[in-house]
Amino acid sequence: MSGQVILTTFYLSASVEGVTRRSLSTVRYLTTKITYLRTMATECEAWLNSNPVEADDLSDSFLSGEEENGLNSRKIDNEINGNWISAPTSSIHEARLKAKAKRRLRKNSSRDSGRGDSLSDNGDVVRGLIVSPTSPKGKLLDRRSRLGKGRGQPKKGGAGGKGVWGTPGEVYDLDEVDVRDPNYDEDQENCVYETVVLPLDEESFEKTVTPIVQEYFEHGDSNEVAELLEGLNLGSMRSDVPMLAVSLALEAKASHRELTSRLLSDLCGRVLTRTDVESSFDKLLRELPDLVLDTPDAPQLVGQFIARAVGDNILSKSYIEGYKGRVDCEHARAALDRAAVLLKMCRGGLRIDNLWGSGGGQRPVTQLIKEVNLLLKEYLLSGDTVEAERCLRELEVPHFHHEFVYEAIIMVLESKGDRTLQMILKLLKSLWVSSVLTVDQMRRGYERVYMDIADINIDVPCAYSLLEQFVEKSYNAGVINKNLRDLCP
Numbered sequence: 001m002s003g004q005v006i007l008t009t010f011y012l013s014a015s016v017e018g019v020t021r022r023s024l025s026t027v028r029y030l031t032t033k034i035t036y037l038r039t040m041a042t043e044c045e046a047w048l049n050s051n052p053v054e055a056d057d058l059s060d061s062f063l064s065g066e067e068e069n070g071l072n073s074r075k076i077d078n079e080i081n082g083n084w085i086s087a088p089t090s091s092i093h094e095a096r097l098k099a100k101a102k103r104r105l106r107k108n109s110s111r112d113s114g115r116g117d118s119l120s121d122n123g124d125v126v127r128g129l130i131v132s133p134t135s136p137k138g139k140l141l142d143r144r145s146r147l148g149k150g151r152g153q154p155k156k157g158g159a160g161g162k163g164v165w166g167t168p169g170e171v172y173d174l175d176e177v178d179v180r181d182p183n184y185d186e187d188q189e190n191c192v193y194e195t196v197v198l199p200l201d202e203e204s205f206e207k208t209v210t211p212i213v214q215e216y217f218e219h220g221d222s223n224e225v226a227e228l229l230e231g232l233n234l235g236s237m238r239s240d241v242p243m244l245a246v247s248l249a250l251e252a253k254a255s256h257r258e259l260t261s262r263l264l265s266d267l268c269g270r271v272l273t274r275t276d277v278e279s280s281f282d283k284l285l286r287e288l289p290d291l292v293l294d295t296p297d298a299p300q301l302v303g304q305f306i307a308r309a310v311g312d313n314i315l316s317k318s319y320i321e322g323y324k325g326r327v328d329c330e331h332a333r334a335a336l337d338r339a340a341v342l343l344k345m346c347r348g349g350l351r352i353d354n355l356w357g358s359g360g361g362q363r364p365v366t367q368l369i370k371e372v373n374l375l376l377k378e379y380l381l382s383g384d385t386v387e388a389e390r391c392l393r394e395l396e397v398p399h400f401h402h403e404f405v406y407e408a409i410i411m412v413l414e415s416k417g418d419r420t421l422q423m424i425l426k427l428l429k430s431l432w433v434s435s436v437l438t439v440d441q442m443r444r445g446y447e448r449v450y451m452d453i454a455d456i457n458i459d460v461p462c463a464y465s466l467l468e469q470f471v472e473k474s475y476n477a478g479v480i481n482k483n484l485r486d487l488c489p
Contacts (some may be wrong), residue, residue, distance in 0.1 A: 009437075026464055031086075031331070051083050052463075065434065070071045075232065085232070086287075091163070106150075117195060122349045128359070129266050136416065136488050154210050155360045157444070168386075172406050185476060193364035197232070197233040198233060198237065199234070199235030199236070199237070200232060200234060200237050202237065205234070205244075206244070207233075208232065209241060209244055210244065212225055212228050212229070213244065213248050213263075214248065215247050215385075216259065216263060217248075217259060218251060219253075220259055222262060222263045222266040223266075223299075224269070225263060225267070226267055226271055229241065229267070229271045229285075230270075230271060237273065238271070238276055239270060239275075239276040239277075239279040239280050239283075240280065240345060241267070241271070241273075241276070241280070242267075242272065242276070242277055242280035242281070243283050243284055243287075245260050246260060246264075246280075246302070246305055247284075247285060247291065248260075248292075250291060250298055250301055250302075250303075251294065251296045252297060253394075253396060254394055255396055257293065257301070257304075257305075260310070261305065261308045261309070264277065264309060264314060264315055265271050265309075265312040266313070268312075268314040274314060274315070274316070277309065277314050277315060278315060278316075278319065281302075281306060281309070281315065282317075284302055284305075284452055285302070285327075285329070285332040285335060285336075286329075287324075287330065288302065288329065288331040288332050288334070288335060290324060294332055298329045298331070299332075299334040299338065300334070300335070300338050300397070302335040302336070302338075303335040303336065303337070303338025303339040303342070304338065304339070304342065306319070306320070306335065306336070306339035307338070307339040307343055310343060311343075318341070319466040320336055320339055320340055322437045323336050353403040362444075368397060368400055368403065369403060370405070372395075372403055372407050373393060373407055374402050375388060375392065375395075375404075375479065376388075376404075376407060376408055376411055376424075378409075379390060379423070380420065380423060383423060385426065385427055385430040385431075388427060388431065389431060389434060389436055392404065392431070392436060393436065398438075398441075400441075401436070401437055401441040401445075402441045402442075402443070402444035402445040402448065404437075404445070405437065405441065405442055405444075405445025405446065406445045406448045406449060408424045408427070408428065408445075409424070409446070409470065410449070410456070411424065411461050411468055412466070413456060413467060413470075414459075416460075416462070416466070421470060421473070421483070422470075423475060425470070425473055425477060425479070428474070428479050429477050432478075432479050432487070435457055442480065443480075443484055445485075446471070446480060446484055447484075447487070449467065450489055452489060453467060463489065467488065467489075468488055471485055471488045472485070
């Protein structure tokens with residue numbers, strides 16, 4: 001045995017010396033192992049020298065099963081603090097078996113986490129020892145049934161727990177009415193549940209409908225207003241819709257009044273009836289004394305609304321005749337007289353459908369040009385700058401005022417007279433001072449004339465000299481600046 005140990009030691013030493021590419025940890029481990037084997041070999045050799053035995057006793061062959069069981073039942077006391085003491089040959093075999101059992105125990109314990117084999121006090125291996133988990137966290141997260149049944153799946157197949165509506169894919173049917181239920185009622189089977197919208201009272205009606213009409217003045221879409229009103233339960237307040245719209249239009253612009261007349265015509269038959277429109281205008285005539293306080297010309301405007309409603313066939317033609325001899329209020333009488341006069345003029349060729357005109361943003365450019373030319377011609381005849389300014393404001397096209405400046409200069413070039421030049425210059429000066437014409441609109445109007453002067457000169461041979469003269473006087477009057485004067489061709 002001593003020879004075998006020495007030979008093993010030699011091989012391990014040679015292996016350590018021949019290793020050049022192994023890691024430092026592996027070299028340290030082999031060095032420690034060699035030292036341990038050398039120590040054991042020295043002790044064994046000393047023991048054999050002191051206790052000679054036969055060669056058969058030193059056989060390294062493995063023991064049989066019966067011999068191994070017999071040796072396991074003995075107590076091994078030849079190891080103290082990890083050091084070997086002198087012992088007979090059987091003690092060496094017992095030490096081997098004990099070390100082998102310890103290695104097997106360590107291997108199983110690391111793999112089974114304490115649920116594998118264990119070693120008793122006398123070195124026997126105990127199998128099948130199960131250690132129950134002691135960690136409270138492990139018990140908390142354990143999904144196995146507490147009764148020892150099941151396969152550890154979620155409770156109720158995943159349909160249990162807070163906020164769960166059932167298993168995935170489950171479809172709920174309608175609950176059937178139980179006839180034997182003490183609270184059963186035969187009428188339950190024929191019930192139809194609908195969303196109930198309470199009718200609007202007077203206060204909520206004004207708060208709800210007023211923003212709708214005011215937004216309509218901005219976008220001009222009567223279809224949207226009809227859809228919003230259909231979603232409301234107007235009830236008895238339905239006849240107050242035309243009255244509210246007309247009252248708001250009296251304080252607005254002419255284009256808003258035109259939009260109001262169109263709105264009443266579009267709502268009649270869809271949301272309103274002719275009876276609702278008639279009752280609404282009856283209330284307007286009774287409320288005229290109060291409306292005059294805020295809008296002095298309310299009687300004339302209401303009369304125009306009545307005439308337009310008759311022309312749009314949302315009021316009967318006999319509506320005005322029904323008030324003859326029964327009106328005591330002077331304001332109501334003035335409104336009815338205004339409506340009667342307009343209807344008579346309609347028979348003579350006046351278009352009731354264009355009574356208010358239309359807003360600048362909705363008019364075609366050709367129509368705006370015609371109205372601007374008509375405004376300038378009326379001014380040249382009357383010479384009233386205040387009336388011309390009022391008419392220009394009523395056009396509601398501040399973005400199109402450069403066309404007014406352009407047409408005014410063209411009219412000066414085509415007139416070839418000093419009177420027209422002085423009157424146009426006076427009008428531009430007045431509009432410039434009142435800020436009706438802005439710097440940008442004035443500049444764009446003059447620049448357009450500069451660009452078209454070549455074509456204008458074909459029809460007006462002296463256009464260049466007349467334009468230069470008008471531009472110089474405009475600069476002297478303070479209408480244009482020096483840079484715009486220097487751009488004149």
